[in-house]
Amino acid sequence: MDASRKTFVVLALSEYRELMHQYEVHLKNIEEDRRHRRLLISALLRAKQRAILKTGTEWEVMLNMDDYTFARHFRVTKPQFEYLQMKLQENGIKKEHSQGLPPVPVTKKVLMFLWYMANQNSFREISDRFDVSQSSAHRIILEVLHIMSTMGQTFISWPNTCEKAASAAAFHRLCGLSGLSGIIGAIDGCHIRVQRPHIRGGDCA
Numbered sequence: 001m002d003a004s005r006k007t008f009v010v011l012a013l014s015e016y017r018e019l020m021h022q023y024e025v026h027l028k029n030i031e032e033d034r035r036h037r038r039l040l041i042s043a044l045l046r047a048k049q050r051a052i053l054k055t056g057t058e059w060e061v062m063l064n065m066d067d068y069t070f071a072r073h074f075r076v077t078k079p080q081f082e083y084l085q086m087k088l089q090e091n092g093i094k095k096e097h098s099q100g101l102p103p104v105p106v107t108k109k110v111l112m113f114l115w116y117m118a119n120q121n122s123f124r125e126i127s128d129r130f131d132v133s134q135s136s137a138h139r140i141i142l143e144v145l146h147i148m149s150t151m152g153q154t155f156i157s158w159p160n161t162c163e164k165a166a167s168a169a170a171f172h173r174l175c176g177l178s179g180l181s182g183i184i185g186a187i188d189g190c191h192i193r194v195q196r197p198h199i200r201g202g203d204c205a
Contacts, residue, residue, distance in 0.1 A: 111130070112140055
């Protein structure tokens with residue numbers, strides 16, 4: 001190989017090494033840009049999460065409602081609420097600690113339960129109103145429901161055989177229907193007006 005060809009090969013190899021070096025630097029810059037972009041997106045997401053505020057951060061104001069407003073929202077009076085809270089505490093409900101977050105007081109738990117039962121909101125709405133996570137709202141309401149189910153026999157007593165017979169006789173006299181017997185009462189009822197058909201309309205009487 002003559003000198004001119006050797007010079008050409010050396011120059012070509014030198015140019016190739018320079019291009020490869022520039023390409024590696026370019027790849028590093030791209031990777032660095034991607035890393036910075038990921039860090040920026042992560043920081044923005046964290047900032048957005050911190051900016052999300054629940055409307056129920058001041059849930060204690062519910063206790064300052066006047067009696068009428070409190071009963072309208074929770075379907076119980078304030079004395080009834082305080083009595084229920086006392087009975088729940090006697091049966092094992094206590095404030096809750098969760099993953100280093102502030103504890104959920106018993107009062108808040110009872111208010112959450114009553115609000116759920118009175119308004120049938122979703123757990124997302126309960127979470128927002130009382131400033132807890134959706135999983136905490138679900139867990140707390142299930143906890144109170146479980147304790148309430150164990151307290152049922154304290155407040156609900158079913159009639160014995162003699163009481164059932166007396167109630168059935170009284171109901172039979174009240175209704176005056178000879179075909180109905182053994183009925184101890186009616187929970188609820190309503191009259192539904194039905195337009196009778198022209199044919200066999202008497203069957204609807």
